[in-house]
Amino acid sequence: MNEQSYPEFTGLELSPRKVDYLKFILEKEGTVKTTEISSGLQVDPSTTSKTLNELASAGYLNHVPYRGVDLTELGEAYTQFLVRRHRILSLLLTHYGLSPEEACDEVSRFEAFVSREAVDKICSSMGHPMFGVCGEISHGKCLHEENHH
Amino acid sequence: MNEQSYPEFTGLELSPRKVDYLKFILEKEGTVKTTEISSGLQVDPSTTSKTLNELASAGYLNHVPYRGVDLTELGEAYTQFLVRRHRILSLLLTHYGLSPEEACDEVSRFEAFVSREAVDKICSSMGHPMFGVCGEISHGKCLHEENHH
């Protein structure tokens, strides 16, 4: 089967900032250089370098020093969850009077503290919407879980 | 008029833990002792003592050393917002398949990062519900704002 299985995760593993790094790296796809990330996230390259090391140690990234990083399989799967979480929560808030931009900004501040369990329930309760306010929503893992329960 | 006005706040002023302290103190009403808070929040009294100092310095509490703390007017108004935020967000999540307990727990983790602006919009969009899943919701400040716009 093509469906890769990863150990369970709560969705609370990473700090807000680390979530930013992974989302940024996923967007760029392929190998990403330190400078690119530093510009994107507006931080000193030395900060990026350190954070990349931490994410690599935790198994989310492959880091070839001086060369760049790319997502591991775990990192890819995890980051797909991060993106789905962001989009589901943003979409949710637009149903309560927030504009897409407001919703995105708001969610960016707190998303790292919303569990996968909650996201899956919300997602399911919304009928697994395909379109968020900041991109398409893919439900691989989410629907997968649901099938098995 | 009885309606006290306070400088604007974003709702993002306090860390998650400080939010816990204020909510706990509001619940108890009147003067609260360090030990009481320490037991309630499961932390060492020395930790409580330090946090209480910080909250007092920031103007949310009156702290009489060795005697206890109580909310200032600002602290009271602010904490009422904190409680409303918690209840509105919890109620919201119960509309998406989370049980009241799950919703409360989930919200406790991220509420500190949800702005007053967003809460007011959500609240308004929900029709200023009077009952949450963990207590009555009062809308003093929320409705007040709305009248002026």
Place this chain on the structure above:
DNA sequence: CAAAAATTTGGATATATACCAAGTTTTGAA
């Protein structure tokens, strides 16, 4: 009033972020 309980202070640790300066590696232009 003196011992016990409560509280505070000082010192230490841990995590998360981030900067600067200095050193290392890669790149690219002459």
Place this chain on the structure above:
DNA sequence: TTCAAAACTTGGTATATATCCAAATTTTTG
């Protein structure tokens, strides 16, 4: 191809939050 510039990493430092323990202080109480 070589060597200077650019990119990257490391080491050191800093702030903010949160926590504990041990020691000192204040209040309470038997």
